[in-house]
Amino acid sequence: MKFNLSYSWLQLKSIFNYSWENELYLYLIPLPFLIILIRLVAKRKNQARVVLSFNSPLTQNKFTRFLTFLPDTILSMCIVALILALADPYKSISHSRIQQEGIDIAIGIDISSSMLSKDVLPSRLAVAKQTANAFVSARHFDKIALVAFAGSPYLASPITSDTSFLSHSLRTLSSQQITEEGTALGDALGMCINQIREENNPKKIIILISDGNNTAGNLDPMTSAELAKNFKIKVYTIAVGTLKANLDPVDESTLRMIAEQSNGRFYRATDQQTLKKIFQDIDVLEKSRKLLVKDVKHESAAIVFYQLAFFLFFLNLLLKVIGISNTLED
Secondary structure, X not given: OOOOHHHHHHHXXXXXXXXXXXXXXXXXXXXXXXXXXXXXXXXXXXXXXXXXXXXXXXXXOHHHXXXXXXXXXXXXXXXXXXXXXXXXXXXXXXXXXXXXXXXXEEEEEEOOHHHHOOOOOOOHHHHHHHHHHHHHHHOOOOEEEEEEEOOOEEEEXXXXXXXXXXXXXXXXXXXXXXXXXXXXXXXXXXXXXXXXOOXXXXXXXXXXXXXXXXXXXXXXXXHHHHHHHHOOEEEEEEEEXXXXXXXXXXXXHHHHHHHHHXXXXXXXXXXXXXXXXXXXXXXXXXOOEEEEEEEEEEEEOHHHHHXXXXXXXXXXXXXXXXXXXXXXXX
């Protein structure tokens, strides 16, 4: 085992900066010094004495006198180092980093036949798909689910952070994917809720894009909105279509009530530019969270004291083997 003396000295200098895993062992530090004191007292008491008379007093070599304490000092330091090692000293090293945390989003898009109306060019559905795709592509830290609906809902993509898959799912949406006619707002909202309600993320939103009132499905839209509120999911509703008279008029009433009931917001998109601004507004309102994450690592220094104890033990053993300890004691 290689003992790095300079490294150990640097470690020992900062001993008071350590925390201790087993700090009760530190109460044993006076023990080796107490044992040595008892030994010295007992040795002095039992030592035979001869009284001699000299014309001039004998002077003892100070260096030799100092060396007599060397064996016991080395042994004491060895035991102290072992006690410190058993107490398991460590330093806490902390690192801070900024971590981006996204939010969970479910997007519901109406793909019923009325969404093919061209009052918003090239069509309500095409504009909704293009704008939603741009929004999804820019949300790098979020998990997003995609629900398409007409007379019934259809899960186009389960919740995922794979923006490429989501973009593909959005581009391939068409009104032919669901045969049931109508607008099942309540069922679609319920499916959106199911996709994100079990997630651990505290921030969850739903974006519901449609052009009409609830005309199909089994679940009442207001019941779904109440469920969203209970799960602390905010619902943003967007009605797509111009304000002009049309064969497929836009019905805002249910979408407004859903947004109000769930503490969300209602928007009216009359063209592609308006819808783009709406998604930009939602993007600003629902920014990804930045979290300050602190990692704390415990760096143990016990090995340094084990090395020191090992070194001192063999130094003491070496003194005994070559007879220095016995000579000094005499």
